[in-house]
Amino acid sequence: MGRVKSATRNIAFGYVGQMATAIMSFILRKLFIIYLDEKLLGVNSLYGNVLSILNMAELGIGTALNFSLYGPVARGEKEKIKSYMQLYRKAYYIIAMVVAAIGLCLAPFLELLVKKPGNITHKELLLYYFIFLFNTVSSYFVAYKYSLVNAEQKNYIQTNIITITKVITVFVQIIVLVITKNFLLYLLTDAFIQLAQKIFVSRFLDNMYPYLREKNVERLSKEESDNVWNKTKALVFHKVGDVARLQTDAIIISSFIEVAMAGVVDNYNMVISTVSNFVNIIFNSVISSFGNLIATESKEKQFGMFRVYRFFASWVYGFSCVGFMVLLTPLIRIWLGDSWILAPAAVYCILIDYYFKGDRIVLSNYKTAAGVFEQDKYLALIQGAVNLVISICLVQTPLGITGVYVGTIVSGLIANITKPVIIYRACFDKGAWEYFIDSFKYLASLVFVLVVCNVIGNRVLATLNIGTFLLMAVIITVIFNGVYILLYGRTEEFKYLFGKIKERVR
Numbered sequence: 486m487g488r489v490k491s492a493t494r495n496i497a498f499g500y501v502g503q504m505a506t507a508i509m510s511f512i513l514r515k516l517f518i519i520y521l522d523e524k525l526l527g528v529n530s531l532y533g534n535v536l537s538i539l540n541m542a543e544l545g546i547g548t549a550l551n552f553s554l555y556g557p558v559a560r561g562e563k564e565k566i567k568s569y570m571q572l573y574r575k576a577y578y579i580i581a582m583v584v585a586a587i588g589l590c591l592a593p594f595l596e597l598l599v600k601k602p603g604n605i606t607h608k609e610l611l612l613y614y615f616i617f618l619f620n621t622v623s624s625y626f627v628a629y630k631y632s633l634v635n636a637e638q639k640n641y642i643q644t645n646i647i648t649i650t651k652v653i654t655v656f657v658q659i660i661v662l663v664i665t666k667n668f669l670l671y672l673l674t675d676a677f678i679q680l681a682q683k684i685f686v687s688r689f690l691d692n693m694y695p696y697l698r699e700k701n702v703e704r705l706s707k708e709e710s711d712n713v714w715n716k717t718k719a720l721v722f723h724k725v726g727d728v729a730r731l732q733t734d735a736i737i738i739s740s741f742i743e744v745a746m747a748g749v750v751d752n753y754n755m756v757i758s759t760v761s762n763f764v765n766i767i768f769n770s771v772i773s774s775f776g777n778l779i780a781t782e783s784k785e786k787q788f789g790m791f792r793v794y795r796f797f798a799s800w801v802y803g804f805s806c807v808g809f810m811v812l813l814t815p816l817i818r819i820w821l822g823d824s825w826i827l828a829p830a831a832v833y834c835i836l837i838d839y840y841f842k843g844d845r846i847v848l849s850n851y852k853t854a855a856g857v858f859e860q861d862k863y864l865a866l867i868q869g870a871v872n873l874v875i876s877i878c879l880v881q882t883p884l885g886i887t888g889v890y891v892g893t894i895v896s897g898l899i900a901n902i903t904k905p906v907i908i909y910r911a912c913f914d915k916g917a918w919e920y921f922i923d924s925f926k927y928l929a930s931l932v933f934v935l936v937v938c939n940v941i942g943n944r945v946l947a948t949l950n951i952g953t954f955l956l957m958a959v960i961i962t963v964i965f966n967g968v969y970i971l972l973y974g975r976t977e978e979f980k981y982l983f984g985k986i987k988e989r990v991r
Contacts, residue, residue: 506648507759509655511820514755516659518821520666524603526748527739528610531598532617534735535591539584539621553713554636563696566633568705570697572713573629581625588618598736601743609669616672620679627683630690633697646689650682733873734889741880749825750886753832756813757839764801764843788913789977795847795920796978799927802843804965807935809836811942811961815949827886834890840931841894841901844924848904851912860907864900872896930972934965 517526557565595610602610631643654675661670691698705713739747814832817825872892879888909917938961945957973979
């Protein structure tokens with residue numbers, strides 16, 4: 486199967502799965518707020534972030550090994566695949582034990598992270614936390630098996646399994662919430678279904694790749710294993726920095742403001758992540774295709790595809806960002822009510838970071854596919870430190886929660902400036918001025934459309950209901966895409982994408 490067909494299949498299955506889970510997740514969140522204490526929503530969000538930090542124990546070995554598999558898979562080297570997968574399995578078993586140990590050590594300090602827990606007792610906080618910890622630790626015993634599926638550009642298999650599990654989980658959790666109104670049973674439902682899924686996945690992939698159960702596995706050469714560990718060492722810095730930058734906002738909010746506020750923010754993040762998951766399906770689905778492209782094609786071909794990839798990202802992220810800027814808070818009002826609204830400054834800061842994160846995802850995905858890890862290994866550490874210092878300092882000022890996201894924006898922009906220089910030099914032997922010129926053009930286009938849509942939105946949404954909300958969504962769609970077609974319809978990147986769309990339609 487060709488790279489475009491593989492990516493298309495991955496994207497199609499990803500969209501179907503995301504649509505199904507998104508609708509049910511919004512219903513579940515509404516019921517959660519109706520039947521349970523708002524502080525429990527904050528605890529749910531907080532523990533999710535704490536366990537994301539514990540996932541730092543993976544420290545990039547999965548990314549390094551996924552990259553190492555692209556070549557053997559493209560060449561059909563079964564014995565080499567077996568060798569890499571054995572290394573992967575051993576590493577992840579050790580990681581599972583490390584995460585469990587660190588998680589247990591953190592348990593006595595949970596009360597320091599939960600400010601104003603209300604009626605939630607210390608024993609309940611511990612019990613909820615241990616359920617989250619079990620879900621995280623058990624995932625490591627299966628996660629490594631997906632690497633071969635993804636290296637073969639069959640990401641849709643993982644997507645379908647996750648989608649079916651999510652739909653079943655949310656459906657059962659809705660029933661549990663309505664009948665019992667019990668947070669503990671809500672968490673146990675998720676843990677039980679996730680465990681059943683992991684057992685199924687393990688057996689399913691063993692049957693799909695029976696040779697992985699063979700005992701006669703050759704050891705990797707010293708050069709091959711050293712290559713994996715060198716990339717892993719570089720990725721350690723990326724992982725630590727990313728966690729400090731991306732996974733600490735809820736913890737800072739819960740610790741310095743109150744745990745309930747983490748739940749308010751999580752509602753906004755849920756909407757944003759639901760839409761961005763649709764967007765990211767496209768970009769994440771082509772990582773393995775880029776890995777294959779880099780392993781088999783010239784740098785000129787790679788550079789041309791990167792420009793197309795980046796142009797498409799600027800369009801999609803720009804469109805969704807403008808939509809969020811105008812419609813996100815009105816959507817929260819319709820969905821949950823005025824009591825769950827964030828300050829406009831905080832919302833704008835969250836969305837500014839969302840837009841620039843789109844650029845970073847393009848850069849990071851291409852770096853991952855190309856195996857460019859060492860050149861900027863200290864950058865993520867710098868970003869993480871900048872984010873923590875700025876966020877912790879500003880959250881204690883009148884800026885409050887807005888200050889947390891100022892730190893996130895500033896730390897993120899460091900990567901937006903430095904990563905293009907590194908990638909253009911390492912992957913294409915070019916300077917990055919062209920990238921920054923394009924960035925300015927795309928940003929200027931977005932700002933122009935945003936100003937126009939805000940002016941119109943102030944009038945259309947003056948009377949807020951589902952009808953005016955949908956009307957404004959249509960207006961944004963027409964204006965944004967119309968402006969972008971006028972500005973960029975004659976570019977090579979647009980012509981390539983339009984040609985691929987016509988092929989798909991035919």
